[in-house]
Amino acid sequence: MSAATTAPEVVARTRRHDLLGRQGGVGTVLLSLIVATAAYGFFFLPDGAGKKRVGQPYEAPSGAHPLGTDDLGRDLLNQLLVGAGTSLTLAFIVAAVTTVLAAIIGGLAGIGPRWLSATIMRGIDVMLVLPELVLFILAATFLGQSFGIRAAILALILWPVPARVLRAAVLTTWSRAHVEAARAMGAGQAWLLARHASYLLGPLLVPVFVRTAMRVIIYDATLSFLGLGDPTMPSWGTTLYWVQVNGVFLSDAWLWWAGPPGLAITLTVVALALIGTSIEDRLNPNLQESR
Amino acid sequence: MQFQGRKFATSSVAVLALILSACGGGGAAPTQPGAGKDTAESVTIAIASDEGTLTPFTNQTGYPGNNLVKLIFDTLAVVEGDEVVGLLAEEIETEDNQTYSLPLREGVTWHDGEELTADDIVFSVEFHRDNAEGDSAVDVSMIEDVSANGSTVTMVLDQPDPEFPRMVLADMAILPEHLWAGVxxxxxxGTDLAxxxxxxxxxxYDNASGYTLTANPDYALGEVKVDTIEVAIIPEESTQFAALRTGEIDISTRIVPPQQLEQLQSESNIGIVEGTEYAATLLLFNNxxxxxxxxxxxxxxxxxxxxxxxVDTALLGSGTLGSPGFIHPASPMAAGDSGSPYDVDAANAALDELGAKPGSDGVRVLDGEPMSYELLVQSTSTDRLRSAELIREMLSEVGVEVKISSMExxxxxxxxxxxxxxxxxxxxxxxxWGWSAPVMLSSGLIAQLLYSDPVKGPLNVVGFSDPDTDAALDALTSEETLDGRIAAAADLEGQVAEQAPWxxxxxxxxxYAFRSDTYSGWTWxxxxxxLHGFSLVDYDL
Known part of the structure; x- marks a missing residue:
């Protein structure tokens, strides 16, 4: 990263001004492109794009259908564009809900009474022991596959890790000299949080959000690929599910059928990872101090 | 009942065979006559899951479990092509479809060397009556009396039933009294009773790796063509077909997905045996x-x-168009081809006439309610998912909105x-929705689909109710001859097409795909x- 500086405080400050760095910048550009694509699919494509048949089944790429058509004769490029919207919407909704959940629960565990903290932490330990993907597959099998249910399941399964991180951050913040001083002078919890801790804790929510979004993209694609998503709703994972059902990997069609959604998933995850790690590098007090 | 019949997996396949024998022509002919390999030392069959100890009460599925059981246990009769012919019974004699006389073949022995007697048959009927359990339970409750006289067995039914030979005689496994009497x-x-x-x-038998079946050296009813059958348990569909390609297995008991059919057909050492499955796929309306x-x-x-x-798009052509009267056109009960009712203009005109005017979003409004409905579809059935998507598109053409809910x-x-x-x-x-083949092929089960009274219509999942149809059903089930039932079924088909309950x-x-370089005697x-006796035995009946 940036050149070594003598005083850690200064390092932190310069890093905070340059929140993203080069790798974060690359990630942001990538993500913006993907979001723009999704927005195009959402706002400019006609209703039912990717769901309506427009050609013969199994068409190879052509001028009219740059990525060919699927087994029903529907445009694969449209499905990719519409699928971007589905995948990103799910990712951002779940990430927002998870971040809020993690902040509340992690915060309570950090500053709440000891019994509450212990209960929450042991609960989190239990949840961490359970394999997420298996849990997710079970829940999706029994609870249903609609968009709302999938979002709820993901949010409920993904909050423990960030909650733990945020609790640690709250504890660190609470032991800072200026917070202790304020507390000694009789400041209440709410005041401490609003006036003295929020500027330290708030930015930490950004990497939590970004990392959760990244995991949602992967999990959702995994589930859809296994047929546990909604196989009638265009999304990247759904396209890959139908690729597998139709045995497309045995023919050349994988190149334009499986390749683009696979690449899209990879690029999105890479973009989010770049942003997430670079922000976290700069904001997480633990990481800073270990330098 | 879903997916080829859950409850009806009970004896579904075997019963189906019985019922089906009258099915004129529909795929009964063996396809892909084997070029060369008429016999084999060993053949490996892949099944999807464990089938228990392979007794008539412990197999887990109708297909392929019951098929395997029937390689070990013979029945009195067997369906050959379109006919029911005697197997353990030399012939099936009846005057009135109520009293059946069954002279047994001579020289038949059990695998342990004991001789088969008429008392074994009487015992088997009573045992099945007392123990109607397991996936493939046979309903023998209509047999009022069974008796043995020398080597002839006589069965008297509570009322004439022309479908009895298919439904019971060709499905009921005959059990050895000397082994099963104390069960x-x-x-x-256990396997000691198989x-x-x-x-x-x-x-x-090993519940993880599968079964080994060896040819019965004393089989009296024909010549066994394959010496050893290895049955391997391979749960994953794709793994089964990969194993078939490499020659690890010689036949898969799973239907080849239409998407892979062409590719498998093009391989020189793989043969395909094809035919009609008779299971119907439906779009249900909540009546x-x-x-x-x-x-x-x-x-x-x-x-x-x-x-x-x-059929062309979701099944890539590997299917038969649904008959408006429900019954498969190749079934003996079918009234004949009445053609598809598909006509978008007529549909639009009919909806206009009902007063369903298109609203601002193009969706028709009927009696103040937008014509927008939820369509449920099984998320694991790829052809139904694709069909549901196509139906959504087709109904949108007539101003009806469909929201698909895919669920487990x-x-x-x-x-x-x-x-x-x-x-x-x-x-x-x-x-x-889907009904397994027996439902379509037995007049009694067809009646159960449509009777408005839930007691007489336990399969009426659409809640259909129509007095005229009830009358047509009464006429069908009270017919005492097969010809009479066929005629009555034709009337019923007209009613169903008219009422369109679904x-x-x-x-x-x-x-089904098999390795033709190992053994090519598989027939449909x-x-x-x-997977049945005619594929593996040269019968002398």
């Missing part, structure tokens, strides 16, 4: 919920659905057929697909 819990029968008179002897309680609405929606397009099949069953009891009602607008979309074709038998 109390049939569900726990002793029949059939062409194969169960040699080895109890407006506007589906109006036959005119149901008819109009039926006219909007292009079943030919579904148990959840779907709970909405369409809660607790498998139609008296509990139902909670859906439209749903994709849309019969298509019947999938069966296609309706209701049993390729």
């Amino acid at each position: 109390k819990k049939v569900g726990e029968a 002793i029949g008179t059939g062409p194969y002897v169960l040699d080895n 109890g919920r407006p506007p589906f309680d109006d036959p005119a609405v149901r008819r109009a929606l039926t006219q909007a659905i292009d079943t030919e397009d579904l 099949s148990d959840s779907l069953d709970a909405k369409v057929w809660p607790d498998y009891d139609v008296a509990q009602g139902r909670n859906y607008d439209m749903s994709m 849309v019969t979309l298509y019947y999938r074709d069966g296609a 038998q309706d209701g049993k697909s390729a």
Whole structure:
């Protein structure tokens, strides 16, 4: 990263001004492109794009259908564009809900009474022991596959890790000299949080959000690929599910059928990872101090 | 009942074979005559899951479990092509379809060397009556009296039943009295009880790796063509077909997915045996919920659905168009080809006439409600998912909006057929559905689909109710001859087409792939697909 500086405080400050760095910048550009694509699919494509048949089944790429058509004769490029919207919407909704959940629960565990903290932490330990993907597959099998249910399941399964991180951050913040001083002078919890801790804790929510979004993209694609998503709703994972059902990997069609959604998933995850790690590098007090 | 019949997996395949024998022509002919390999030392069959100890009470599925059991246990009769012919019985004699006289063949022995007697048959009937358990339970309750006189068995039914030879004689496994007489819990029968008179002897069983069956050296009814059958358990469909390609297995008991059919066909050492499966795929309307309680609405929606397009696109052509009267055109009960009712203009005109005017978003409004309905579909059935998507598109052409809800099949069953009891009602607008072949092929089961009274119509999952149809059903089930039933079934088909309680979309074709370089004697038998005695034995009947 940036050149070594003598005083850690200064390092932190310069890093905070340059929140993203080069790798974060690359990630942001990538993500913006993907979001723009999704927005195009959402706002400019006609209703039912990717769901309506427009050609013969199994068409190879052509001028009219740059990525060919699927087994029903529907445009694969449209499905990719519409699928971007589905995948990103799910990712951002779940990430927002998870971040809020993690902040509340992690915060309570950090500053709440000891019994509450212990209960929450042991609960989190239990949840961490359970394999997420298996849990997710079970829940999706029994609870249903609609968009709302999938979002709820993901949010409920993904909050423990960030909650733990945020609790640690709250504890660190609470032991800072200026917070202790304020507390000694009789400041209440709410005041401490609003006036003295929020500027330290708030930015930490950004990497939590970004990392959760990244995991949602992967999990959702995994589930859809296994047929546990909604196989009638265009999304990247759904396209890959139908690729597998139709045995497309045995023919050349994988190149334009499986390749683009696979690449899209990879690029999105890479973009989010770049942003997430670079922000976290700069904001997480633990990481800073270990330098 | 979903997916080839859950409850009806009970004896579904075997019963099906029985019922089916009268099915004229529909795929009964063996395809892909084996070039060369008429016999083999060893053949490996892949099945998807463990089938227990392979006694008639412990197999887990109708197909392929019951098929394997029937290689070990013979039946009195067997369906050959379109005919029911005697197997253990030399012939089936009846004057009135009520009293059946069955002289047994001589020289038949059990796998342990004991001789088969007429008393074994009497014992078997009584044992099946007392122990109607397991996936493939046979209903023998209509047999009022069974007696043995020398080597002839006589069965008297409570009323004439022309379908009895198919339904019972060709499905009921005959048990050795000297081994089974003391058995109390049939569900726990071990491999030591898997002793029949059939062409194969169960040699080895391991619930993880599978079974070894060896040819019965003393088989009296014909010549066994394959010396050893290894049955391998391979759960994953794709793994089975990969194993078939490498020659690890010699036949897969799973239907080849239409998408892979062409590719497998093009491989030189792989053969395909094809035929009609007789299971029907339907689009159900909840007849109890407006506007589906109006036959005119149901008819109009039926006219909007292009079943030919579904077969061509979702099944890639490997299926038969649904008959408006439900019964498969190749079935003996079929009234003949009445053609597809598909006609978009007529559908639009009918909806206009009902007063359903298109709203601002193009969706019609009927009686103040937008014509927008939920369509349930099983998320694990790829052809039904694709069909549901196509139906959504077809109905949008006539101004009806469809919202697809894909769900796990148990959840779907709970909405369409809660607790498998139609008296509990139902909670859906439209749903994709399937009935297994026996349901279509037995007049008694067809009646159960349509009777408005839940007691007489335990399969009426659409909540259909129509007095004229009830009368047609009474006429059908009281007919005492097969010809009479066929004529009555034709009337019924007309009623069903007129009332459109559901849309019969298509019947999938069966296609099974085997290694022709190992053994190519596999033939198609309706209701049993390729895994049955005629594929493995040169019968001398």
